[in-house]
Amino acid sequence: MSGLEGLEPEPYDGTNEKISDFENLEDERQRSKIETLKKKAINASNRFTHSLKKRGKRNYRVPSVSIEDVHDAKEESDVYGLRQKLLDRDFLPVRQDDYHTLLRFLKARDFDIDKTIQMWEEMLNWRREFGVDTTLEDFEFEELEEVLQYYPQGYHGVDREGRPVYIERLGKAHPSKLMRITTIDRYLKYHVQEFERALHEKFPACSLAAKRRISSTTTILDVQDLGVKNFTKPAASLLAAIAKIDKSYYPETLHRMFIVNAGPGFKKVLWPAAQKFLDAKTTCKNTCFGP
Numbered sequence: 001m002s003g004l005e006g007l008e009p010e011p012y013d014g015t016n017e018k019i020s021d022f023e024n025l026e027d028e029r030q031r032s033k034i035e036t037l038k039k040k041a042i043n044a045s046n047r048f049t050h051s052l053k054k055r056g057k058r059n060y061r062v063p064s065v066s067i068e069d070v071h072d073a074k075e076e077s078d079v080y081g082l083r084q085k086l087l088d089r090d091f092l093p094v095r096q097d098d099y100h101t102l103l104r105f106l107k108a109r110d111f112d113i114d115k116t117i118q119m120w121e122e123m124l125n126w127r128r129e130f131g132v133d134t135t136l137e138d139f140e141f142e143e144l145e146e147v148l149q150y151y152p153q154g155y156h157g158v159d160r161e162g163r164p165v166y167i168e169r170l171g172k173a174h175p176s177k178l179m180r181i182t183t184i185d186r187y188l189k190y191h192v193q194e195f196e197r198a199l200h201e202k203f204p205a206c207s208l209a210a211k212r213r214i215s216s217t218t219t220i221l222d223v224q225d226l227g228v229k230n231f232t233k234p235a236a237s238l239l240a241a242i243a244k245i246d247k248s249y250y251p252e253t254l255h256r257m258f259i260v261n262a263g264p265g266f267k268k269v270l271w272p273a274a275q276k277f278l279d280a281k282t283t284c285k286n287t288c289f290g291p
Contacts, residue, residue, distance in 0.1 A: 068212040071099070078111055079103050085113065091121060095133060100215050108251035123249045132192060136200070141190040143182050150178040155202065159218040162210030163255055164202050166217050171225035171261070175235035184238050191242055195250050216255035224261035 079102045086092040086102075105123075109115040127133060141147075148154070152169040159165055178187075198217070206214040246253075259266075 066211060067207050070213075075103060075106070078106055078113075082106060082113055082116060085117060086120065089117075091117070091124060093124070096124075100213070104215075104252040108247075119248070119251075126249055130192065132196065135189065135193045136196055139189050139193055141186065141193070143186075144190070146181045147178060147187070147190075150174040150181070155198075158206060158209075162206050162212070162214050163216055163218050164198065164206055164214075165220065167220045167222065169222045169224075170230060171223050171227075173230055173235070175230065175232045175238070179234045184234070184241060187238060188241055188245065192245065195245075195253075198253075199250075216253050218255055219257040221257065221259045222261050223259055223263075223266055226266070 076099075079099055082102050082105075083092065083097075105116050105120055106113075109119055131138075151173045153167065155164050155166050157165050203214050
């Protein structure tokens with residue numbers, strides 16, 4: 001404060017208060033708009049819960065918006081059968097009682113009902129132990145801005161079909177610096193929180209905008225400058241834990257993955273190492289390499 005000594009205060013005319021009141025009003029209007037969109041998105045998500053008596057093409061209506069959702073008759077029958085078995089075993093919480101959620105798990109286990117039920121039970125146990133259902137409300141990732149400096153990633157826009165686009169710049173990741181400002185456990189909590197936000201807010205909002213059911217993402221992995229330095233022990237542990245969560249508890253949410261800026265040695269040297277952390281289905285069917 002020594003640099004301010006000797007300065008005379010300007011006469012008070014109330015202008016700052018008026019500006020502050022105006023800014024507060026604008027903030028309130030903005031929050032109101034966001035809340036309105038969020039309510040519409042949540043309402044749309046609720047409307048998606050299954051109606052299994054009718055087959056084929058159906059339209060779910062939310063205020064002034066018609067969202068197209070097409071069900072395959074065979075898949076619908078399998079979902080109905082799985083749902084009944086889960087209800088009989090008391091394995092179907094209201095939060096997971098959703099047609100497309102059940103379908104994702106069936107696809108992950110090639111429509112084998114017994115294997116799907118086992119996978120489903122493991123998912124429910126994990127959600128209880130991890131505290132997933134309350135993570136949107138009770139977890140604060142205060143170090144996010146710093147984390148993004150050493151692990152740049154996040155959602156950015158949508159693809160041509162309206163799916164949210166998720167981008168990771170793996171070549172810019174610095175695992176050793178990342179572990180100085182957070183922990184693997186805290187980062188995994190953040191990762192799960194973002195997955196829950198995508199399922200309950202981002203996908204419904206994208207569905208409203210696209211006027212059709214959106215339930216998967218397009219991922220872009222930018223591997224420019226990626227090298228052995230990025231594959232440290234902490235990085236391997238983090239990637240393995242993330243891969244376990246994605247494959248086991250949020251299956252079939254990736255539509256396609258694009259790997260960009262891959263140098264000539266990437267597929268030969270680094271890609272085999274990276275594949276250890278990815279689902280075989282993802283690497284075989286959904287991965288495209290670009291310049």
